[in-house]
Amino acid sequence: MQLRYNYRAYPDAAQRRALARAFGCARVVWNDCLRDRREAHAAGLPYVTSAELSRLRITQAKRTEERAWLADVSAVILQQSLRDLDTAYKNFFDGLTGKRQGRKVGPPRYKSKKDTRQSIRLTTNAFSLQDNGTVYVAKVGNLKVMWSRRLPAPPTSLTITKDSSGRYFLSFVVDTEPDILPRLETDAGIDLGLSAFAVLSDGTKISAPRFLRRAEKKLKRLQRELSRKQKGSKNRAKACIEVARQHARVADRRRDWHHKVSTQIIRDNQAVYVEDLAVSALGRTRLARSVHDAGWSAFVGMLEYKAALHGRTFAKVDRAFPSSQVCSVCGFRDGPKPLHVRQWTCGACGTVHDRDLNAARNVLCEGRRIVAAGRAETLNACGAPVRRAHVPAQRGEAGSRRKGQPTQAGIPGR
Ligand SMILES: [Zn+2]
Secondary structure, rough: EEEEEEEEEEEEEHHHHHHHHHHHHHHHHHHOOOOOOOOHHHHOOOOOOHHHHHHHHOHHHHHHOHHHHHHHHHHHHHHHHHHHHHHHHHHHHHHHOOOOOOOOOOOOOOOOOOOEEEEEEHOOOOOOOOOOOOOOOOEEEEEEEEEOOOOOOOEEEEEEOOOOOOOOEEEEEEOOOOOOOOOOOEEEEEEOOOOEEEEEEEEOOEOHHHHHHHHHHHHHHHHHHHOOOOOOOHHHOOOOOOHHHHHHHHHHHHHHHHHHHHHHHHHHOOOEEEEOOOOHHHOOOHHHHHHHHHOOHHHHHHHHHHHOOOOOOEEEEEEOOOOOEEEOOOEEEOOOOOOOOEEEEEEOOOEEHHHHHHHHHHHHHHHHHHHHHHOOEEEOOOOOOOOOEEOOOOOOOHOOOOOOOOOOOOOOOO
């Protein structure tokens, strides 16, 4: 399976300029090619092929006066930008024809200089890992990188991003073998909620840690301050950066915490079931803020790939399944409950239920049933199909690779 490994990079002033140039060129190629395809479509002409665009918008464009600066950056970046546009189109078309499952994706959009997140993608012929611990990037130079953990194998591609708070990150894609953990007899149903972050079917309640809530409070305060600053003023620009920094800090902490919790759950259980929440639908309701803050979908994504990585079973329970209405003891369907009802008594057997715990137990039963019926979306790693996707690796797991796996030489691990 393919995993992503992210590291912070510290380019110097000249490298930052070179990267800004590369971000700009990648964006221009994307926009030029997108415009050609849109115009052809509007004029009723056939879809412009990538080969044609590559010749016209990269190779030939370099020879024109207004696009001569495209030659200042690595051609790999430009080709990759075009390839990414192709992928965006493919996802869009597959969504239209029903070949692609899940949420519909819109057609590709133009990129703006003002986008908060800038990125370029490189294949192995445009970057290399140096013995002194730096990463060489074509036409940019040797980037200083903070190797927070070891890469388990030579990377196959690299994405360089700059986020809204001005930080640079290198994200490597690495092919890894699953790291199967010893079999356990335990399994768990998980109810994701707002009162507690998660409730497990064995009764464990996991609430968001205090430091996360504190960081979120500070973010709210900064945002209030920002809204009082005059538009266009220097103080507003400063406050903007401060808000972006705090956002990044909160997101980092939340992600680290999600990693910790998801690793623990996957290590402790042979099978894990969660309710497939309609997060995007909930996000449009009055609960929007707390829903997005909780970051459920990122967390569920972590559970899913860690299950695949460690040979555990993972399944999502259909969101139409009435986990909060059915009594987990006798199976009586007690009817819908408004969100504020935290406890209820079963009308048939008289059991007093904690809403979330009862839901988690129901998710467990339903999950077991789904897996037994062979309808699990992701089965365990023993030969069963596992979704191939780029997923972020967890912190620290790189040190526990299986024996005999190649390790990239020259990368100082900690
Ligand atoms: Zn009952």
